[in-house]
Amino acid sequence: MNTGFDVERIRKDFPVLSRELPGGRPLVYLDSGNSAQKPTQVIDVMREHLAMHYSNVGRAMHALGAESTEAYENARDKVAAFIGAPSRDEVVFTKNASEALNLVAYGFGNPTNDDPRFRLGPGDEIVISEMEHHSNIVPWQLLAQRTGATLKWFSVTDEGRLDLSNLEELVTERTKIVSIVHQSNVLGTVNPVAEVLARVRQVGALMMLDASQSVPHQQVDVAALGVDFLAFTGHKVVGPSGIGVLWGRGELLEAMPPFMGGGEMIEAVWMDHSTYAPAPHKFEAGTPPIVEAIGLGAAVDYLSAIGMDAIVQHERELTGYALGALGEVPGLRVIGPESLDRRGGTVSFTLEGIHPHDVGQILDDNFGVAVRVGHHCARPLHLRFGIPATTRASFYLYNTPAEIDALVRGLHHVQKVFA
Amino acid sequence: MNTGFDVERIRKDFPVLSRELPGGRPLVYLDSGNSAQKPTQVIDVMREHLAMHYSNVGRAMHALGAESTEAYENARDKVAAFIGAPSRDEVVFTKNASEALNLVAYGFGNPTNDDPRFRLGPGDEIVISEMEHHSNIVPWQLLAQRTGATLKWFSVTDEGRLDLSNLEELVTERTKIVSIVHQSNVLGTVNPVAEVLARVRQVGALMMLDASQSVPHQQVDVAALGVDFLAFTGHKVVGPSGIGVLWGRGELLEAMPPFMGGGEMIEAVWMDHSTYAPAPHKFEAGTPPIVEAIGLGAAVDYLSAIGMDAIVQHERELTGYALGALGEVPGLRVIGPESLDRRGGTVSFTLEGIHPHDVGQILDDNFGVAVRVGHHCARPLHLRFGIPATTRASFYLYNTPAEIDALVRGLHHVQKVFA
Amino acid sequence: MIAESMYQELILEHYKHPQGRGLRDPYDAEVHHVNPTCGDEITLRVKLGDGGKVEDVSYDGQGCSISQAAASVLHELTAGSTVDETLAVVEEFTRLMQSRGQVEADEDVLGDAVAFAGVAKFPARVKCALLAWMAYKDAVVRSST
Amino acid sequence: MIAESMYQELILEHYKHPQGRGLRDPYDAEVHHVNPTCGDEITLRVKLGDGGKVEDVSYDGQGCSISQAAASVLHELTAGSTVDETLAVVEEFTRLMQSRGQVEADEDVLGDAVAFAGVAKFPARVKCALLAWMAYKDAVVRSST
Ligand SMILES: Cc1ncc(COP(=O)(O)O)c(C=O)c1O
Numbered sequence A, B: 001m002n003t004g005f006d007v008e009r010i011r012k013d014f015p016v017l018s019r020e021l022p023g024g025r026p027l028v029y030l031d032s033g034n035s036a037q038k039p040t041q042v043i044d045v046m047r048e049h050l051a052m053h054y055s056n057v058g059r060a061m062h063a064l065g066a067e068s069t070e071a072y073e074n075a076r077d078k079v080a081a082f083i084g085a086p087s088r089d090e091v092v093f094t095k096n097a098s099e100a101l102n103l104v105a106y107g108f109g110n111p112t113n114d115d116p117r118f119r120l121g122p123g124d125e126i127v128i129s130e131m132e133h134h135s136n137i138v139p140w141q142l143l144a145q146r147t148g149a150t151l152k153w154f155s156v157t158d159e160g161r162l163d164l165s166n167l168e169e170l171v172t173e174r175t176k177i178v179s180i181v182h183q184s185n186v187l188g189t190v191n192p193v194a195e196v197l198a199r200v201r202q203v204g205a206l207m208m209l210d211a212s213q214s215v216p217h218q219q220v221d222v223a224a225l226g227v228d229f230l231a232f233t234g235h236k237v238v239g240p241s242g243i244g245v246l247w248g249r250g251e252l253l254e255a256m257p258p259f260m261g262g263g264e265m266i267e268a269v270w271m272d273h274s275t276y277a278p279a280p281h282k283f284e285a286g287t288p289p290i291v292e293a294i295g296l297g298a299a300v301d302y303l304s305a306i307g308m309d310a311i312v313q314h315e316r317e318l319t320g321y322a323l324g325a326l327g328e329v330p331g332l333r334v335i336g337p338e339s340l341d342r343r344g345g346t347v348s349f350t351l352e353g354i355h356p357h358d359v360g361q362i363l364d365d366n367f368g369v370a371v372r373v374g375h376h377c378a379r380p381l382h383l384r385f386g387i388p389a390t391t392r393a394s395f396y397l398y399n400t401p402a403e404i405d406a407l408v409r410g411l412h413h414v415q416k417v418f419a
Numbered sequence C, D: 001m002i003a004e005s006m007y008q009e010l011i012l013e014h015y016k017h018p019q020g021r022g023l024r025d026p027y028d029a030e031v032h033h034v035n036p037t038c039g040d041e042i043t044l045r046v047k048l049g050d051g052g053k054v055e056d057v058s059y060d061g062q063g064c065s066i067s068q069a070a071a072s073v074l075h076e077l078t079a080g081s082t083v084d085e086t087l088a089v090v091e092e093f094t095r096l097m098q099s100r101g102q103v104e105a106d107e108d109v110l111g112d113a114v115a116f117a118g119v120a121k122f123p124a125r126v127k128c129a130l131l132a133w134m135a136y137k138d139a140v141v142r143s144s145t
């Protein structure tokens, strides 16, 4: 690789990558699509904060409270800058991407809110797609069930692309919200946001993007994208667990009813009613994931210092290499785009006659190769392809071609075991 | 203090307690009711997990996935044991106590659920109290507004006790749920759960306890308490931010609709409907706060090793000492019980003629004494006492009588500044 | 001895050469169980005989090697045993599987099924191992009533 | 110079001896502002004169020393200035308060109000410091229309 990007130096930032697994196996971590590993830069910031600066935020006025609040709110600034948010107040910290998606879903069809954009009932429609993660399916199913609205979805082509051939029938005047994934966590496909958005604007609906798999792997700019809401999750951007982000247009966040009630999301409380703080605090009920937000701030600093462009380039080379090498394994079928065109570094596949659970387990047991097997929280997509499960290798900034070689060697061994 | 309990040794476990604040002030942390400090034992477990064992849980089948899943689920075992839960499956990890309270509130009045216990509409009643934290007020207000149910509340006596004189009028056949605080975060009052519960059972309603301030400070046993739901929050039990707990009776968790939808809370997903995993996973949508749960497990281990009885005894001595010493400050009025009877180590007060914000700031600026000032997320309780705010000192296992002396010295100085 | 790896020779043997596979007549009860999270399925029939004996356990299904091998091992263990004996094994097997690797397997009770001990550490695979066994338990209940 | 502590002598001086406190006639506009999170309140009147001059700012209220002193300092700063001049100060003061301590205070513009620089580090107190100033801005708008 020749990108001014030093993967060996980067690997040293991630302590676990030099770990030996039980039995002396080295770790070959190809499961970053599931969750990314953490660099020392993130771990240390969290440890230091927990040990020396921790206290509750917002409500505490003493020295530690000021330090914690400043660190927490600085993290919001960092995240806002990282995703190009026009205002820091549009960045809501949640516990993960799932909460961000549910938060928006619960914003619709609430009888106490009469903003027409968020009214939802029988006759109104919600549009998602067949390639969604369960976290961008179930919240909308629950919403449809609660309100009587109709759930519709884009289908997926054999090549693993969003099928937009019926865009106009699918997204209509009845549509209130379209929520689709930016980059598929199974196929690797990067979806054509602008094309869908143009139709969404035509019919006056809102659009949400599940960017859980794009924010870690490309420079995402919410202003340039032009959507209304965007969700992602901290643990996939080398940040900690327990933190996610909802970005939403300020005026929409203002128009939405609160989701959860509690400390910090209020302006004033009486026994019989309350008024609410402006966004983002309106949506951050209770003590937030303080140290986790701070860790996320350190994570986006880390990625920015390396440069998202360099990361994109590195992953592109890895993905090209992987598609080539996997293509030579007999009986291996890639589910998703087979070229580098509009796709990220996530490669899912089946091995003829061998169940993915067995593939994954042997890769792990014998070679320390960590991949994900199953339906990757995208069961409908697997049903679409008529398969119960796939094996998925997903790459990140710290992966190397040698690790892809280890995967391929492992697959050959799997085939030998089950021959 | 003579309890076989070595507070100086304990203080060494908490790195921040030996920190110097800017200007060379020592830290006197009397704000544990807001959030507790963290011992090395918790910080190290989290750091070690993040650095060497981290991966996503449940869904990952490789070695790291198994380690993370085991550590995460072990934390559930620890928490279950800590609160005497009859089954580990009754312990749901949330992001904080507020989410736990909202989760239960959203369980009511959901049109997709027809369990009569969770049906809620006009004519049905919810009962809370005037001494609740906003996190146990606003979720129920929002629920009442969404469903048309009526919100009622216990009042508070001049001594800061729950006024049970109208228990029978308040809790009636129309009541679906009573949710009150176990120990007040302002008054320190410990509420008579059994008395309220007897009436709740008589009318066939459900009962929830906000145990955010009791679980850190006494041995809480959900089976012995006999309530239906209980919430608490990790950061107040020397655990990390970003993690909370809902305990609920198994059969009720089973009867409730899911709250948030997403990965891990499902059994199977089709585009048009889904089936759900059994509790606790049904209520843990998306990647949970993994490292935070593990940190919470380490926190309850830490507290158990010291012994909750010893902690109770220590706090009792501190509280007695504090009530005595504060009683001698001229113009100081304690809001809440003035004796040690049925109260914990939280002492809120007003200083005549001086605004609590000024009290808190000077205590901090000049003496490094960290107290909380304001309404402590219990504005209705302050309205009840006709005061905009109080100053609150709250104690924990690591506090000493010398720190209370520092507080009192500080208060004398505050009075001098504003004389 | 607890297995280091999940893929004991014995499991692979059973997977490649499943014992008693195929649905047979006659039977007292037939059940169909699915593991929705991974899509593994099994159809299983039980024929009980006199004196509480298990006469035949026949099955068909699809899924990973663990779920398929578990069915094969089950078939072998039940052959010629009484219902009570087999239910004791099912119980011990279930206990082992749900132990998350914290419990020593009792080889005296489990016989060949001890080879699955390594599975217990992988919550996601536990259901695969248990699929046939739970189906069997279910089928026995239905046969006797 | 940015204050180390929030309680500058000047703030305490203003708190103990508030300048221009009390509501006076005549006035062009009266506003009542409340900080709901801490309960601080202020009633403030503005009387404008010829040539865009501020003739009088009178006020009454209750709350912490910061909010009360801020009203007193505001009174002093506005006396004899033009509306435009005072609004420039209000703007700089607001910028300083919302900087979370990241911005250097411009003493030339702020005068005595620079004493509040230390408040900017305490988000919860920023609203106290701003209460009177926001009320003033509001009142000026109402006076001129
Ligand atoms: C009594 C009480 N209930 C609920 C809460 C809310 O806890 P959290 O902010 O962690 O959700 C708190 C603390 O803030 C509390 O003291």
Ligand SMILES: Cc1ncc(COP(=O)(O)O)c(C=O)c1O
Residues within 6 Å of the ligand: A033, A034, A096, A097, A098, A099, A133, A135, A136, A181, A183, A184, A185, A210, A212, A213, A233, A234, A235, A244, A377, B262, B263, B285, B286, B287, B288
């Ligand atoms: C595309 C996509 N959406 C949503 C999620 C959910 O993220 P989380 O589990 O952190 O809520 C994930 C990852 O799990 C994902 O890959």
